[in-house]
Amino acid sequence: MRNLRLLQQLLLTLMVIGVTTSCGNSSKKTGAIGGDVASSVYVAPGEHDEFYAFISGGFSGQLSVYGLPSGRLLKVIPVFSQDAEKAYGYNEETKPLLETSYGFIPWDDAHHPELSQTDGETDGKYVFINGNNTPRIARIDLSTFETAEIIEIPNSGGNHSSPFTTENTEYVVAGTRFSVPYPQADVAINSYKEKFKGMLTFISVDKETGDMDIAFQILMPAFDYDLAHSGKGNSHGWTFFTSYNSEESSSLMEVNASKNDKDFIAAINWKKAEEYIKSGKFKELPANYADNSYDEHTHTATSKMVKKVRVLTPEDCPGLVYFLPTPKSPHGVDVDPTGEYIVGNGKLSANLTVHSFSKMKKAIENESFETTIDGIPVLKFEEVVAGSVKDAGLGPLHTEFDGEGNAYTSFFISSEVVKWKVGTWEVLDRSPTYYSVGHIMIPGGDSKKPEGKYLVALNKITKDRYLPTGPEMNHSAQLYDISGDKMKLLLDFPTIGEPHYAQAISADRVKSKSKRIYKLEENKHPYAAKTEKETKVVREGNTVHVYMTTIRSHFAPDNIEGVQVGDKVYIHITNLEQDWDVPHGVAVQGARMSELLIMPGQTETMLWEPQSVGVFPFYCTDFCSALHQEMQGYIRVSPKGSSVPLKWGLGEN
Amino acid sequence: MGLSILCLLTLFVFPMWKITLVAPQYPEGISMNIWINKMTGEELGTLQNINILNHYVGMKYIEPDAIPELVYFPYVIMTMCFLGLGAIAWDKPEVYLIWTILFVILSCLGLYDFYLWEYDYGHNLSETAPIKIDGQSYQPPLIGEKYLLNFLAKSYPDVSGIFAMMAIPLSFFAFKKAKK
Structure with missing residues (x-):
């Protein structure tokens, strides 16, 4: 029955797409890049690209660096996986970087690169990336383009909603994708609802040295925490995590975790958390996690095990966490450059739900709660929602912004990028991707100051895009010119592993700081x-x-x-x-x-x-x-x- | 005359000569600065980099500590400055003329010495050099540009070298003025 309904919805959506694409093509503004597509991505020999793009390596465990608009591969930075080319994880100096509470692990699944920010703008100091399988966050120093630190996240079952920085890189965050028994124990899997817990972690980043430490964790219901983004401007001080599996199921998740009409975006008031930490409202609990740092002067990494962590429980900390009901197992949660709008990308839905931060604040003030889950107030959907982008496509995953008041959302199922207007929620343009786009990226597209010139679509399926290379092919990325009213496909280029997310920054903010030698x-x-x-x-x-x-x-x-x-x-x-x-x-x-x-x-x-x-x-x-x-x-x-x-x-x- | 002395004093503040090597692999060039009392690279490690490149063709290592000129040249210049001060005190045209002629002679000797050093450096090659090319020497030009294998060597006076040269017409001008 369910599948049938999904199929109906899909057909309906395709029809809608057909209608919307055939009308409304009256716009005149063409891209600033102009006519010839080939010359617009051509960076002459000896010339440099305009942007550095940091594209996650997914199951390769690494982070690749591309130049945009050329799509030239500049470097593969080894992060979570051994790299025989560079002796990373093989030589005595870098082995400690891959130490964990489980011992030496030569691999991870690297998901989301995130550039450090100052005043909500990318500052070119560091890029962070999360390891999903053995929960970790790595910090890469952009003066050397080398991994400088890897910190393990305790009490987590998979670090997916990570690292997503706050406005001044006060924190990077980590939310567990898989809830696990807390504390870990030999329990029946079907005791999930009673024994399992989710954990959201805030990792502080030292302003001078970049050194990461686990500042605190928040004990949450046993949902799957999927993605995150922190507020900016007015919403600075808050971080939003999407969740699915509010059904708290542990088997045949594709069906059992898709039952509820709405799951939640968890809104965390981390400034409040700091107050609770200061007033001693936390529990210091035993933990065991590795914090590994590389010293650029000894050229050597050291690994230390940390044995304690501070945990806040929402029940004891009123005002710390609120749930925003959000339809259909939302994937990405994306905050627009003003900080007012919080986009929930309900991945099983044809609509995009957008929440309003100011409405959320008002709802909290008025205590308009629908119910409470484990001491966490659930706000009334109607009181927080700002609007929705109707029938935009099927399977919205992730949204980025161009700084001109437009948003761009990837739709996995209908394999396209859709441009829409923030505030009026009208669909402005759409462009197919090849094929099945996951995340998208605009330079600075999740910061306060996006540079809305290019958009990169990071696709999950490659098939016929390049010369065949046997059953296994590199994943594909596509570059679009988004400087005009209409998106324009410029370039296709293969990537390393599976790119989940990417970040890009003006080359000027990085290249002058790039070291040539070690003294x-x-x-x-x-x-x-x-x-x-x-x-x-x-x-x-x-x-x-x-x-x-x-x-x-x-x-x-x-x-x-x-x-x-x-x-x-x-x-x-x-x-x-x-x-x-x-x-x-x-x-x-x-x-x-x-x-x-x-x-x-x-x-x-x-x-x-x-x-x-x-x-x-x-x-x-x-x-x-x-x-x-x-x-x-x-x-x-x-x-x-x-x-x-x-x-x-x-x-x- | 006072200006001439000031010109000479710049030798202690700025490099007097600059040799730059340009090759396809070194598009921005490797530059070596020659001072009155030392030799430095444009960047940290430049001298080492030049020495590494030069050792393939058997050229000697440039070791500033082993060049005696860098020790006594500063005294010569200081002496000229004091003589200049003496000339100002005396304030006779002949004295200015003698100072000018003396400095011209010393400058010529200095350049000749520089040429000899360059000659030795470019011709006195190690028997065990990995790369030996018959008839090829590696003497950089005294002034100007010249290809030495794959490197274009450029040799020109630098800031204080130009000032020091200006000391000559300036002191000659002092002689003319005093004569009137």
Whole structure:
């Protein structure tokens, strides 16, 4: 029956779409980019793109950086997954970044990049991204484009509604997608309604250092918390989380979590939460989560386990949380640039529901509550809703804004982007996507100051868009010019993994801060050799430390003897180069790990445990210079207990 | 005459000569500044980068500490400044003329010394250089531009070098004025 109704709705919607697309094409304003599509995305050789786009890698666990409008791939930043290319998660320095309460985990599902903001505008300092599977948030430093910190989120079953910053990056947030027993325990799954809980987490970000800490958590009913966005302007101080599964079901969710006509947007007053924390209204509860930071001077990450967390319970904290009834399992919750409108993208609906922040405040004042769930007042739908965009498409997922009073919503089922007017709720334009768009992105499109020139659609299905590459294909993104009345498709480009969300920022806000080298004089790695004179090989029992350097075009030392089978050989390599874009790589035959790729001024460490006697070559893996091919060396491995003395040298044939 | 002395004093504040190497991989060029008492790179690591590139063709490392001129040139300039002050005190046209001639001679000697250093630097190549090209030397031009393999070497006076040259007509002008 249900499916039938959905089908009817789909047909109806398609008809509506047909009607709306065939009329109302009277607009005259064409895009500022103008006629020739090819030249509008052409960035001439040697020229730079206008925007950096940070596109999540989804199940690749990484974050990719593209230039817009060209769609050129600039870098893949390793975040949650090991990356053999860059030795990320393989070398001794970065392994601690991937530590969790479960131990070392080499992968995650990276979902939503979010740029740091100052006064509601993207500031180009950091980009945050959440790991969904083992709940985590990573912070990437945009002066190095490297992962600087990864913090695990305790008491969470999957970190989806994350990281979504507040106006001044006071906090990034994390809401659990899967509610779990709280505290975790061996309980029957069908005790879900009694034993399971959802947790919303606020992670503070240090203004100077960017250091993240779990500030507090809020214990919520066992719904699935899907996405979030924080308020801005008047609504600054609030964060909104969508939820589905208000049915609190734990099986055959596609049916059982889709029953209720309305689920909820949870509105969190985090300024109130700060007051409650200050007045001691929290419970300090045991927890166990990793907080891993990378130090740019020691070039080394450290992992520490934190054992406590502050938890607020809505029942004890009146005014902390309110529920806004929102139709049909909403996915995205998006706040317009003024901060007044909160868009609930009811993903099983043809309509978009838009709430008003000022109406919400009034409803709270008047205590117009429908009911209460676990001490959380549910506001009356009619008292908070500002309007709805009717029959806009099918399956709305996510909305971004252009700063000209327009909103753009992705519709997964009808595979299109729909432009509508904030305030009048009329549909202005629509454009198909190829195919089945998930999130969309406008540079600054979730901030106070969007730069509404381009829109990128991040699609879930690729099929015939590119040359076939067997059953598995990269997901597809599309770039639209949105500077005119009508959206104009400019470009198709493949992405890494599965892009869930993206952010983009004017290149000017980032590129001047981008580092070229690490200063050797600032290198504080405990095993750094800052000159060739400092190179040496030291034995401590079965452990051998090699202090090695690289410079065009040799290793120092490049001949090492006295290593034995069964030794743990730590090869610490400092790249003495201080020239832009002169990394050196190193690979050792038989080493069961990746290469190292060492930037100028950096020190990285490879652990090699030789298994058999012999003389093993090592070489530079990054074509560094004219004599790159000569950049090689040998390590002699003798039997365990051998009398061959420890010896090292360079150019002493 | 006082202006001439001021011109010489700029040698202690600004670099006097600049050698820039431009290649496809170095579109913005690598620049080395020569001061009266030191040699510096435009950026941190520039001297090291030049040395790394140069060692492939067997050129010697530039080690500013090993260049004696950088030690005694400052004294020569200081001496000229004091002599200039003496000339002002004396205020005789002949004295100004002698100072001018002396400085012209010293300047010529300085340039000749610079040329010799460049010659040695560009010709005295290591026997074990990885890249050896018969008949190729790597002497940068004294003034002007020249291709050295893939690098375009540009050599021009910098701020204080230009000021120091202006000291000559200025002191000659002092001589003319005193003569009237």
